[in-house]
Amino acid sequence: MSAAEVRQTVATAPWVRGLIFTVLIPGTIAIYIPFSLADSLTPPGGFWNAGWLVSGIGAAGYFLCFMHFLASGGTPALTFTRPVRFLIGEEPHRLIQAGLYRLTRNPMYMSVLLVIFGQAIRYASWRIAAYGLLVWLGFHIVVVLLEEPHLRQEQGAAYDEYCRRVPRWIVRLRTPGSGLRAVAVGMTAILFGCHDARRADTSWRDLSPHKTQFVEAQQHVRLEVLDWGGTGRPMVLLSGSGLSAHIYDEFAPKLAAFGHVYGISRRGYGQSSKPDGGYENRRLAQDIFEVVNALKLDHPPVLKTTHGAPGTICGGQEN
């Protein structure tokens, strides 16, 4: 497709412009930034997986709003993205009041927030939750200062009547203010729950996706071998002095894209045996060779860290 054809497609297909907007704006705000904030976190699992559901509801809500916008002859847009409407489109000219817009005046913003808060729950991250609140504040400012005056000017009395009927943010429950109270309670629970979950999560848990096996490297000495899977060339990760193979818990699953990854905990560490002797370099190297031979690994590349295996090198020169 030539550049001219691409330009033509963008100009004539609203869904393409809507998709570009979705990737650039909600994609950055609701996915890229929370994902970056969660970079070093491991999802705690269990109850916190409910975050998937919350984000899923948010994504579905966004999709429904997106379809309403397309059906009304526009695309999702922000007031200040109007100068680039040739690329990402602009809002429809008639007021949308159907679907989720019967419940709240800003269901698309709410959907984006749900995607963010879902990730806060999934990662039990108060940082993502706080970021979500900040984004909400930003949305509020944009809506109150820019969008509502603009819509009032465009739609006149019809918009005023719509505002009287439908709340700005929170779905109206049976009694006035109850929806807002429910959200306030929910947000507080998320923030404190995330904070407590992270504070309580001081003990190490084995969450890396691997199988564990034990290989006898010497009589009465069994070494812990972690197997992160993968296909093709076998690779062996050696842990250093004072460490077990779990030091590679985050790295190994990514390395498994290039081959079958094993990690060996040297004697004395992790779940490997802790005999009184056999800690000299030559014996440590022999341990590695015993494991490699027992697993029938054919000349695997070895990655070591820190005082990982001077013995391997020493022993390798002899073997």
Next chain:
Amino acid sequence: LWRPGKLIPKNESERAALEAFVDATQKYEDRWTANLRESVPDARIVDLPGAGHFLFISRKSEVLSEIARFLEVLD
């Protein structure tokens, strides 16, 4: 490792000790690098300044791409 600005020495004596440590470490690194180059002339040595001790954690993506590059050489 200590780098200027990373750890502020409390006095001149501490500064001298830190600098001596850095100098000695640098000499060790230089010797190690020279040894590797001598024994494996076509070895590719990648320097990741500031990566710290556990570079496969601090610089995951760079380490992965270098391993991938190394594995291609083996194929």
